[in-house]
Amino acid sequence: MGKYIYMDNAATTPVKKEVLEEMMPYFTEKYGNPSSVYSLGNISKRAVESAREKVAKVLHADKREIFFTGGGSEADNWAIKGIAFGNKDKGNHIITTKIEHHGILHTCEYLQKNGFEVTYLDVDKYGLINLEDLKNAITDKTILISIMFANNEIGTIQPIKEIGEIAKENKIYFHTDAVQAIGHIDINVKELNIDLLSLSAHKFYGPKGIGALYIRQGVKIDPLISGGGQERNRRAGTENVPGIVGIGKAIELAYENLDGHNDKLIKLRDSLIEKIQSNIPYVRLNGHPTYRLPGNVNMCFQFIEGESLLLSLDMEGIAGSSGSACTSGSLDPSHVLLAIGLPHEIAHGSLRLSLGDFNTEEELDYVVEKLIKIVDRLRRMSPLYEKIKEEK
Incomplete structure (x- = not known):
């Protein structure tokens, strides 16, 4: 492979060398099961608890409030389903937004099929919710508000502190999907009145397949995975020790x-x-x-298709995306871009370039140089673009 520029850090990031080095012994030498009583198991258990402390420190939480999961989607599912089924005696209403990650939206759709009601809040042209809309959506049956900290496609950061205050005043649990925010924003779950928070290691230079859910002490929540007594009887399954070590080092x-x-x-x-x-x-x-978000650039290029733009960039050794990595195989326009009011024909021409630790100014120049040529070539194939040029 020749020159390659990676600008899709919102989809995933490479594992940093220091993270991999800390993980490696737990694949080979320190391979004990943390639930075992002998010394090899205790070594793994201490590593798990050390990582738990590191995650808790970043969130300004207690380590007993951190539960490791298989990633961000599992954490989202657990938060939504766990609160819904654990509190159905109090109500059956959930409030979220139209621009959430599909880990939230599809979980809410599942709950709607099982007797729950969900309100999907609109957003403005920037992707921000209206706090008055949130207040007006609350009913005496509302048990959960789930609003993402920062959007994975357009990078907009929501007014989390104000949302947390509204939830607390109304005695409603507040969950935030902070998968994109961790590693970029200083988050104090106590000050922000967050009851549950999802995160995933591979968004901040840790390994894939490991995430965490912060659950404030006292929150009533059902487990998502039943089985053994791991994670204090809340998340069954033998712990992914190398992954947990990796998330601890990466967040540190x-x-x-x-x-x-x-x-x-x-x-x-x-x-x-x-x-x-x-x-x-x-x-x-x-x-x-x-x-x-500091590294998010999301733009729409009129008169071209985003898929053609991405393929052309890839041929030049540039990796970007048209939105969420979880829907990259879909031909439908982004639900986020439609929610902020863009028509289909413009939303189809979207490009997300998400920057990371290893990008440079020189790479920007190369990307823009190639982008200028690609956009011009693709637009010359558009009858609508040629018509607008003629009218000018």
Whole structure:
């Protein structure tokens, strides 16, 4: 493979060298089952508890409130289903938004088939909810509010503190999918009145297949997976010790120099946006201009199809996406872009470039140089674009 530039860090990130080095012994030398009583098992158990402390420290939580899962989607499923079935004696109403990750939306759809009611809040053109809409949606049957911290496609960051206050005032559990936010935002679950929070290691340079769910002490929640007594009888199954060690190291590294990390990404993000907007006409930035993740650039290019754009970029050694990695095989336009008011024909031309620790300014120049040529070539095949050129 020749030159390759990876700009899809919102989909996944590479495992950092330090993370892999810390994980490796738990595949080979320290392979004991944490539930075993002998010394080899105790070594694994201590490693699991050390990682739990690291995750808890970042969230300003108690380590007993951290439960390891198989990833972000499992954590989302557990939070939504666990609260729904564990509190159905109190009510059957859940509030979420139209721009959630499918781990939330499909879980809510499942619950609707099982007697629960779900309100899907609208968002504005930037992807922000209206807090008055949230207040008005609450009923005496509402048991859960689940609103993502930051959107995986357009990067918009929601007013989480205000949402948490509304939930607390109304004695409603508040869950947030923070899969995209962890590693970019300092999150204090106590100050933000968050009752449940989902996260996933592979979004911040940890391994795939390992995540966590923060559950505030006192929250009434059913387990998602039944079996043995692992995770204090709340999540059965032999612990993925190497993965847990990896998530602990990755989250520790992510918050060692959070401000410096974000400053770099914001500088690169704003530079990329400016370069694209100043060199390519008929483009639109999606998401909030300032309340957005530091590495997120999501744009729509009119008169072209996003799939053709992605394939052309890939041929030039550039990896991007048209939205969520979980729906990359779908030909339908992004539900997020439709929710912020974009018509189908414009939403189809979306491109998400999500920057990470290893991207450079030189890579931005290369990407924009190739993007200019690709967009021009694809637009020349569009009768609508040629007609607009003629009218000018």
